[in-house]
Amino acid sequence: xxxxxxxxxxxVYEIYVRSFADSNADGVGDINGITSRISYLAxxxxxxxxxxxxxxxxxxxxxxxVDDYRNVDPKLxxxxxxDVLIAALHAxxxxxxxxIVPNHSSNRHRWFLEAxxxxxxxxxxxxxIFREGAGEEGSRPPTDWESLFSGGPSxxxxxxxxxxxxxxxxxxxxxxxxxxxxxxxFLKTLRFWSDRGVDGFRVDVAHCLAKDLTEPLLNKAELPDxxxxxxxxxxxxxxxxxxxxxxxxKVLNEYHPPRTAVxxxxxxxxxxxxxxxxxxxxxxxxxxLLNADFDAVQxxxxxxxxxxxxxxxxxxxxxxxSSHDSIRHATRYGMPDxxxxxxxxxxxxxxxxxxxxxVERGVRRARAATLLMLALPGSAYLYQGEELGxxxxxxxxxxxxxxPIFFRTAGAEKGRDGCRVPIPWTADGLSFGFGNNGAxxxxxxxxxxxxxxxxxxxxxxxxxxxxxxxxLRHRLQAGEDLEWVASDVQRLLHFVRPxxxxxxxxxxxxxxxxxxxxxxxxxxxLIDGKLPPDSTAWIT
Ligand code: BGC
Numbered sequence: 001x002x003x004x005x006x007x008x009x010x011x012v013y014e015i016y017v018r019s020f021a022d023s024n025a026d027g028v029g030d031i032n033g034i035t036s037r038i039s040y041l042a043x044x045x046x047x048x049x050x051x052x053x054x055x056x057x058x059x060x061x062x063x064x065x066v067d068d069y070r071n072v073d074p075k076l077x078x079x080x081x082x083d084v085l086i087a088a089l090h091a092x093x094x095x096x097x098x099x100i101v102p103n104h105s106s107n108r109h110r111w112f113l114e115a116x117x118x119x120x121x122x123x124x125x126x127x128x129i130f131r132e133g134a135g136e137e138g139s140r141p142p143t144d145w146e147s148l149f150s151g152g153p154s155x156x157x158x159x160x161x162x163x164x165x166x167x168x169x170x171x172x173x174x175x176x177x178x179x180x181x182x183x184x185x186f187l188k189t190l191r192f193w194s195d196r197g198v199d200g201f202r203v204d205v206a207h208c209l210a211k212d213l214t215e216p217l218l219n220k221a222e223l224p225d226x227x228x229x230x231x232x233x234x235x236x237x238x239x240x241x242x243x244x245x246x247x248x249x250k251v252l253n254e255y256h257p258p259r260t261a262v263x264x265x266x267x268x269x270x271x272x273x274x275x276x277x278x279x280x281x282x283x284x285x286x287x288x289l290l291n292a293d294f295d296a297v298q299x300x301x302x303x304x305x306x307x308x309x310x311x312x313x314x315x316x317x318x319x320x321x322s323s324h325d326s327i328r329h330a331t332r333y334g335m336p337d338x339x340x341x342x343x344x345x346x347x348x349x350x351x352x353x354x355x356x357x358x359v360e361r362g363v364r365r366a367r368a369a370t371l372l373m374l375a376l377p378g379s380a381y382l383y384q385g386e387e388l389g390x391x392x393x394x395x396x397x398x399x400x401x402x403x404p405i406f407f408r409t410a411g412a413e414k415g416r417d418g419c420r421v422p423i424p425w426t427a428d429g430l431s432f433g434f435g436n437n438g439a440x441x442x443x444x445x446x447x448x449x450x451x452x453x454x455x456x457x458x459x460x461x462x463x464x465x466x467x468x469x470x471x472l473r474h475r476l477q478a479g480e481d482l483e484w485v486a487s488d489v490q491r492l493l494h495f496v497r498p499x500x501x502x503x504x505x506x507x508x509x510x511x512x513x514x515x516x517x518x519x520x521x522x523x524x525x526l527i528d529g530k531l532p533p534d535s536t537a538w539i540t
Contacts, residue, residue, distance in 0.1 A: 022435025273313030317378025334362020
């Protein structure tokens, strides 16, 4: 029987489905495209794949606006294609995690269409959050809340005068989780995919489902501090949300091995553990490393704090450096130190892309940070393309942009398209081997140097580094602890795992002498046997 704890130290590779591989020449990546790349996935040495939403969607938010939770978008394939993919992944020992989006459906979901044609106060409206407006004839939104997509009202008016709540785009109406019907339907969805063999779920915006919307609703100025750590905010991180996940856990535990779940819960670190409880989802993302600069103190503080939290909660850690929502780490680390790009709430700031990054330093540091991350206990979430050292694509013309953040800020924020450009498989050719036609976001000429084909042929490439590191990690990973090794050298992080596996990262500017032992991998070549700046070495 499969190990029920497989996820605790797993390496999970995020596939942004529309940008991975296009099998039918429509410029959009699809399910069969992923299946056609199984041998590549197997060659990486990952434990699981996490698929971004592949459900029917108008793509108002890259698929996070779901029309039907129990189907495959016809542009991406069919349920039968999905079954083939899952079998192919399992055949090479790779688990499959799917994204589930419970906070909001799309405005094309049959429930929302029914709500629009049903009267005020009807059960159909009660699956969402409809309210009367404020002011004369209710012409103003019920509150002044702003959407999490960089502002704009979080309410939209429907023809009969009522307003519905959407914490994100208007095309993403929030579901009412007080509705038993909504709850039961999601349990059905969990079973639907679990029955098909899905091994786990990534839960989108997991902290927002439970809301306290008793009247009168409060305006912004009256709301508790959004950093409230006591569950008192009416819109997020309320304690009642854990009742929902306790129900989910019961369903997930009906399977053998139990299905896993990881919460995307953007909450204060002291409140994270509850999402990761064994009676709840089991694991929660932490984006602290992703939000840290390439800096020894910030990395060390983050690691210490997260190890302590995970230990207190009995949970397994999660580490992330890049995702479909943030500027790729090779680019972040290439920015001048005084202008490092911050990912506010996981969202890249458009203005951060000037001045241009130092691309070589960025990749060197990204390789070092990745090796450090892979030596930590817990699971590591990788994002497609980072194994190529890929950079953010900055030069996407406005007319090609897709991210609602770009549109909602009238271009003030560039949004997340730059990390979602279809990845380069071949050094040249139409869409760099992504498919037999164009790509839905334009690919830059510099992709040649970062393509799978180019990197296959260079033994020092980032691709080979990832493969070697993942292979070593599999053999070395043991226990869920580490010990820091003190050093006189400034800006050095050195730790050792209980089995003697050491990781040394040089965040400084001088060459560093390595401790005794066998150097099994380095993120950049040693110089006179010493570890250069912006580099990591593993020693056994
Ligand atoms: C996802 C985003 C998405 C948002 C709304 C986030 O957590 O990762 O890509 O835009 O949820 O669904």
